[in-house]
Amino acid sequence: MGRRKGRCETMLSLSKRADYALLALSHLAVTQSAAPERLVNTKEIAEQYEIPVELLAKLLQSLAKSGLVASHPGPTGGYKLLRAPNAISVAEVLAVIDGPLSILPCSNGLGHTCKQFSHCTIRDPMAEIELRVKGLLQEITLRRTGPPSRTFRAASSPPV
Numbered sequence: 001m002g003r004r005k006g007r008c009e010t011m012l013s014l015s016k017r018a019d020y021a022l023l024a025l026s027h028l029a030v031t032q033s034a035a036p037e038r039l040v041n042t043k044e045i046a047e048q049y050e051i052p053v054e055l056l057a058k059l060l061q062s063l064a065k066s067g068l069v070a071s072h073p074g075p076t077g078g079y080k081l082l083r084a085p086n087a088i089s090v091a092e093v094l095a096v097i098d099g100p101l102s103i104l105p106c107s108n109g110l111g112h113t114c115k116q117f118s119h120c121t122i123r124d125p126m127a128e129i130e131l132r133v134k135g136l137l138q139e140i141t142l143r144r145t146g147p148p149s150r151t152f153r154a155a156s157s158p159p160v
Contacts, residue, residue, distance in 0.1 A: 012133070018097045021059045023049045025093060026145035028069065029085040039078030059097065066096040085142035091134060101137070103130045 014022075024045045031040050042060060046053040060079055064071040068088060069079045081088065094101060104126050105114055114120070 012103070014094070015098050017055070017059060018094050020049070020051045020056060021063060021093055021097045022090065022145070023051070024056060024060060024079075025063070025068070025081070025088065025142055028079060028081050029142045029145060032081055033085075039072050039076070039080055041078040044078075062096060063093075068093070068096065081142075085145075088142045089138050090140045090142075091137035094137060101130070101134055103133070 027045050027048060028040055031038055042053055042057050045051065046056045060069060060071070063069045064079070067082060070082050071077070071079055091101070104123065106117055106120070106123055117123075
């Protein structure tokens with residue numbers, strides 16, 4: 001199957017913003033498990049994961065506005081989680097950063113924009129897939145994040 005110009009090969013994927021937000025929250029979770037009162041500044045996270053500082057700052061501000069992290073200003077300030085890592089789901093983070101998940105436009109109320117809506121034969125099975133993906137994202141929490149796992153291998157990666 002060939003690649004279309006300008007398109008990534010993956011069909012369903014996280015946005016870079018969501019990826020960065022999850023990395024930052026994972027970093028906060030790991031840090032807080034070792035030192036519960038320690039604040040982590042944006043620069044530390046940005047350097048650790050090679051994330052542009054300005055973008056990370058905006059993401060952390062969004063996460064603070066949503067109540068997932070607390071922001072403490074000042075030279076010794078930084079961020080910390082407001083809830084335990086097992087109480088913050090990947091689904092919640094994705095919704096804050098990218099809005100609600102939808103696989104098809106009709107699943108988020110935009111069915112009227114689809115020319116095939118009235119005679120669509122895939123809407124129901126795709127809705128089931130979407131529900132299952134949402135359920136899985138809701139089940140997985142920050143508690144399951146941390147140092148990279150050596151057991152996970154992307155489907156497209158050759159066996160080691």
